[in-house]
Amino acid sequence: MKERMTFFHTNDLHSHFENWPRIHQFLQQQKQMLKQDGxxxxxxxxxxxADRSHPLTEGSSGKRNVDLLNKAGYDAITIGxxxxxxxxxxxxxxxxxxADFEVVLANLxxxxxxxxxxxxxxxxxxxxxxxxxxxxxxxxxxPVFYEKLGWHITSAKDELKAQVRAMKDKVDIIILLSxxxxxxxxxxxxxxxxxxxxxxxxxxxxxxxxxxxxQVLLAxxxxxxxxxxxxxxxxxxxxxxxxxxTATLYExxxxxxxxxxxxxxxxxxxxxxxxxxxxxxQPIPHNPLEAASPLSVLLAEAVLEWCQAxxxxxxxxxxxxxxxAGPVTEYDLHKIxxxxxxxxxxxxxxxxxxxxxxxxxxxxxxxxxxxxxGFRGTILGxxxxxxxxxxxxxxxxxxxxxxxxxxxxxxxxxxFTFGFFFPEMHRAKKQYFMPEFLRDxxxxxxxxxxR
Numbered sequence: 001m002k003e004r005m006t007f008f009h010t011n012d013l014h015s016h017f018e019n020w021p022r023i024h025q026f027l028q029q030q031k032q033m034l035k036q037d038g039x040x041x042x043x044x045x046x047x048x049x050a051d052r053s054h055p056l057t058e059g060s061s062g063k064r065n066v067d068l069l070n071k072a073g074y075d076a077i078t079i080g081x082x083x084x085x086x087x088x089x090x091x092x093x094x095x096x097x098x099a100d101f102e103v104v105l106a107n108l109x110x111x112x113x114x115x116x117x118x119x120x121x122x123x124x125x126x127x128x129x130x131x132x133x134x135x136x137x138x139x140x141x142x143p144v145f146y147e148k149l150g151w152h153i154t155s156a157k158d159e160l161k162a163q164v165r166a167m168k169d170k171v172d173i174i175i176l177l178s179x180x181x182x183x184x185x186x187x188x189x190x191x192x193x194x195x196x197x198x199x200x201x202x203x204x205x206x207x208x209x210x211x212x213x214x215q216v217l218l219a220x221x222x223x224x225x226x227x228x229x230x231x232x233x234x235x236x237x238x239x240x241x242x243x244x245x246t247a248t249l250y251e252x253x254x255x256x257x258x259x260x261x262x263x264x265x266x267x268x269x270x271x272x273x274x275x276x277x278x279x280x281x282q283p284i285p286h287n288p289l290e291a292a293s294p295l296s297v298l299l300a301e302a303v304l305e306w307c308q309a310x311x312x313x314x315x316x317x318x319x320x321x322x323x324x325a326g327p328v329t330e331y332d333l334h335k336i337x338x339x340x341x342x343x344x345x346x347x348x349x350x351x352x353x354x355x356x357x358x359x360x361x362x363x364x365x366x367x368x369x370x371x372x373x374g375f376r377g378t379i380l381g382x383x384x385x386x387x388x389x390x391x392x393x394x395x396x397x398x399x400x401x402x403x404x405x406x407x408x409x410x411x412x413x414x415x416f417t418f419g420f421f422f423p424e425m426h427r428a429k430k431q432y433f434m435p436e437f438l439r440d441x442x443x444x445x446x447x448x449x450x451r
Contacts, residue, residue: 002243003129006034007175007231011046011201012223014082015054015065017265019225021258024072026228026250031073040127043073046201046220047080047139047179050095052087052437053338053376055331056265059272061091064265066099076102076123078137078177080202084108085142086340088435089150093118104137104177106159109152122163124171131235134171136163139179140202148434156180161192168194172240173233175199182220189216196242197231210247219247226252273331278446284323286336288316288381289366295319295336299438300386302445307345307411307433311388311397313360314413317370317381318438328446337439338376344414345431351404352424354395357388359422373415413438 008027013020027043034041049069050062057065062083069077083092096103096118106121115121122136138156146153160176167174174195178185181203188198190213197217204223210231211218221229227249234244286295296316304312321336348356360383368380387398395402402408412425419426 001237003040003127003131003235003237005040005042005127005131005133005173005233005235006030007042007044007197007199007233009044009046009177009199009219009221009229009231010049010225011179011199011221011229012048012080012204013045013225014048014051014223015057016051016224017054017056017068018262019252020068021261022252022255023225023228024068025258026252026255027072029256030230040131042075042125042133044135044175044177044199045069045074045077046137046177046199047078048082048201049077049080050087051082052340054265055269055273055334057269058334059269059330062087062095063098064268066096070098070100074101075125076104076135076137076177078105078179079103079108079139080179081140081142082340084139084151084153085145085149086435086437091435092149092151104135105139106136106163107138107141107154107156108146109154111147111150111152113152121159122167124167129237131173131237132171133173133175134167135175135177136160136167137177137179140181144432145434148432156184157188157191160188164192164194172235173197173242178202181205182218185218185220186213189213189218192216197233197245199229199231206249207247208249217245217247221249228252228255270331273329273334275330277328277330277333277443278449279327280323280325283325286316286319286322288319288379290316291382291384293319293382293384295322296382296384297386298445298449299442300384302441303343303411303413303438304386305445306343306436306441307409307431309345309387309409309411311408312386312411313356313388313416314384315366315381316384317366317377317379318375318413319381320377330443333439333443333446337437337442339374339438340376341374341438342414342436343433343438343441344412344417345433346410346412346417346425346428347407347430348410348424348428349404350402350406350408352428353397353408353410354402354404356410356422356424357385357390357395373418373420375415
């Protein structure tokens with residue numbers, strides 16, 4: 001006898017709720033239809049469902065994302081880096097308190113070495129016919145950020161191998177929920193032949209009909225809810241082996257239309273972020289391509305003061321608009337600074353600082369379109385300096401000529417330390433300030449700035 005089981009999967013929604021009503025409706029319809037036919041159906045999410053760039057996620061600390069997963073009837077999920085390192089320790093610890101699904105995650109621990117009580121390293125599901133399905137999950141390692149928040153992240157590969165060893169004699173099928181990225185998933189397929197299916201995410205890759213890699217089926221559904229994935233497994237009860245496995249993607253835009261709830265979700269987010277921060281007597285204008293833009297300068301001052309550094313470097317493109325006169329709410333700040341970007345202080349020698357400043361003068365950078373790195377805007381914008389200036393081709397920090405062998409503390413943003421922009425900052429000794437985002441820093445600055 002052969003039995004077919006169906007697994008639907010989503011990944012990297014990043015709070016793009018505009019696609020969620022169609023996904024939800026599709027999953028409900030498919031689940032009902034397949035169950036009526038006597039099939040086993042499971043729903044999994046592979047992380048980064050929550051992104052604090054959306055007001056509803058920000059205002060609810062991600063709990064409304066959990067509500068949506070509950071309502072859709074998900075069986076298990078894992079977390080991505082957007083859940084893991086953009087929420088504070090307390091927020092993440094409480095995020096899944098009311099989850100109706102299991103959070104499977106093998107490589108996250110508390111600073112004391114214990115597994116969080118809201119996770120389990122693997123899960124075993126048993127079908128009506130007695131087939132045992134083992135599910136484990138791992139997420140991408142960002143040790144510096146996790147440690148800063150009070151967590152301990154371990155080697156995904158080591159933990160994964162340990163969980164597969166623990167499960168393989170107990171189950172008939174092994175599924176990995178992987179928020180590691182396509183290259184890591186390929187490595188896993190090569191090193192862990194006991195795994196039957198890897199449902200992946202993190203690198204936003206699209207595998208339209210899946211891909212067999214060393215006889216392991218890789219499946220992934222892109223990003224932002226543009227696709228919903230389906231994996232079908234055929235299990236032979238005589239041989240007690242998987243006799244077939246296929247993957248399919250459904251394009252969300254081609255699914256049956258559903259009620260548009262996005263306006264309601266946006267309004268709910270606004271209400272949750274309606275707390276008044278200050279009242280401005282006059283607007284604070286902003287132009288991302290202007291070095292003297294008042295709001296950019298204010299942000300540079302705020303970051304400098306927060307990090308208690310010698311000087312600061314930010315860019316105008318981090319700000320997505322100006323602040324109007326009158327009451328300023330948390331929503332107003334979230335709207336112009338939606339990024340999950342943290343302030344950071346790097347230590348550079350004078351020689352390194354001068355090289356960074358020369359690199360930042362690249363004429364194409366202000367209008368460069370930026371994707372990833374936590375950035376949720378469009379263009380990089382003009383570089384803004386506080387405490388730094390150039391006079392007659394000489395660089396000065398707070399009025400003093402930069403000395404090549406002196407070490408300077410530069411307040412900036414974490415995205416500049418990831419290696420894409422400045423190798424000097426990537427290599428430098430650095431201190432990340434977490435869990436505060438740029439909007440939190442500007443919020444504190446506005447509270448003490450008379451306008």
